[in-house]
Amino acid sequence: NEKQAAFGLLAAGIAHEVGNPLAAISSLVQVLNRRPADDYTRERLQMVDDQLRRIQGTLRELVDFSRPANKETSVCDLHQIIDAALNIAKYYKRNKGKQIQRDFETNLPRVRVMRDQLVQVFLNLILNSMDATEEGGIVRIETKRKNHLVEISIYDDGHGIEAAHR
Numbered sequence: 001n002e003k004q005a006a007f008g009l010l011a012a013g014i015a016h017e018v019g020n021p022l023a024a025i026s027s028l029v030q031v032l033n034r035r036p037a038d039d040y041t042r043e044r045l046q047m048v049d050d051q052l053r054r055i056q057g058t059l060r061e062l063v064d065f066s067r068p069a070n071k072e073t074s075v076c077d078l079h080q081i082i083d084a085a086l087n088i089a090k091y092y093k094r095n096k097g098k099q100i101q102r103d104f105e106t107n108l109p110r111v112r113v114m115r116d117q118l119v120q121v122f123l124n125l126i127l128n129s130m131d132a133t134e135e136g137g138i139v140r141i142e143t144k145r146k147n148h149l150v151e152i153s154i155y156d157d158g159h160g161i162e163a164a165h166r
Helices: 001-034 037-068 079-088 116-134
Strands: 074-076 099-103 111-114 140-145 149-156
Touching: 001 037, 001 116, 037 149, 074 079, 074 116, 079 111, 079 116, 079 149, 111 116, 116 140, 116 149
Parallel strands: 099 140
Antiparallel strands: 074 111, 140 149
16 A cells, blocks of 8 residues: 555656646647748647657556546545645655645535545645745645535645746
8 A cells, every 4th residue: 555655646746747847848839830830840840749648648647557446436524635635745845845824614514525536636736836836935725615515725826827828
């Protein structure tokens, strides 16, 4: 179990560390494809795009392989799921010098979810927030009950994405 958990953490870290630069490169290729270009340049850009898709597919397979196979739903405490994601994120190298704030509503109802997959979702969002936040910054996780729904928000004081790159 420990080895599987370590492999899962490693796979998530690799996917995150490699996936973000790949997404940036893919965006640049898309921008360049919108500009007038000769056949040679267009052909080379297509080759780059094809290889990027191949790498992204391999990363997806790695993450899927490392994920626990449990796809059963169970009734869970969302705060425990968020804490599980935070326990993994604390080993992330960009966690250093950043403050995590929890603003959890008390007596939140338990919900039926696929626990392992929801931990992965929260981990991805938390790692994205850590990447966007400078040293000394804050990542805040908030839970609220709204009528018969539960709302979970993850905020950071990072720079965000420039409007031109959205």
